Amino acid sequence: MFAVAETTPTQQPSQIEIPFPKNWEALTELQLEHERLNNGWGISMSASTTAEYLTNPIVAAGGLATGSHFQWRSEKVSRLLQTLQSLLATFESKGVEIYPRIPVEGMNPIDLFVRFPKKTHLFISIRSKGDTEIVYNESREILYVKRKNKRLSEWQPNPLIELADYKSWLDKHRGLFGMSSKEAQKTPTARVLALWHPTQVEQHRDELYSELGAVKTLVIRRKGTAFVIQQEVLLGFVQAWLAIYD
Secondary structure, rough: OOOOOOOOOOOOHHOOOOOOOOHHHHHHHHHEEEEEEHOOEEEOOOOOOOOOEEEOOOOOOOOOOOHHHHHHHHHHHHHHHHHHHHHHHHHHOOEEEEEEEOOOOOOOEEEEEEEEOOOOOEEEEOOOOOOOEEEOOOOOOOOEEEEOOOOOOEEEOOOHHHHHHHHHOOOOOOHHHOOOHHHHHOOOOOEEEEOOOOOOOOOHHHEEEEEEOEEEEEEEEEOOOOEEEEHHHHHHHHHHHHHHHH
């Protein structure tokens, strides 16, 4: 697992060499991985998201990225690729910096860290649980996955807790992005859980909803505030959020 030490910036932001690919460089990497996965090749990725080696899953010793994991990975890369393309097409002129799949020790990677320097940040987790509904239990502060047979299962690891922990991670490792302590901790930050079709949010009581621009979002206060939306309205959400600070 790639680990990064706690750092503080010692260079000017323009001199900082950020160790994670962003924007078009990151898009190119995702496109390459997507093509190789579609061609039936398993990819062993380093923590920096660069492919270390490729292997045919049929002949791989022990089996790399085969079966359900192979399908999951292919779908995950496709979702990230589509979302990154849309965000870049819409917000590149605004100076956006988008970093996909940032490794965080002990947790799932950050799907997308979206940075509008000196304005606002967004942590975006893209998730799909198939043809299910997501239910938030207010008293227990837990997310559940409800399947067609009405059976509930707790969503683990809880993506709301992960989103909060991502923010804490950024505060500690701000130097990797050339940020001062003030910028990392004081910049308005949105934590967004974007659900990919066919996964839907079950209808909750009206008091849990808020409107941001034309987007109606479920607002959950769990270790901070998180917004739960459908992936289809993600662009509208980011536009409305940015408009507050632009």
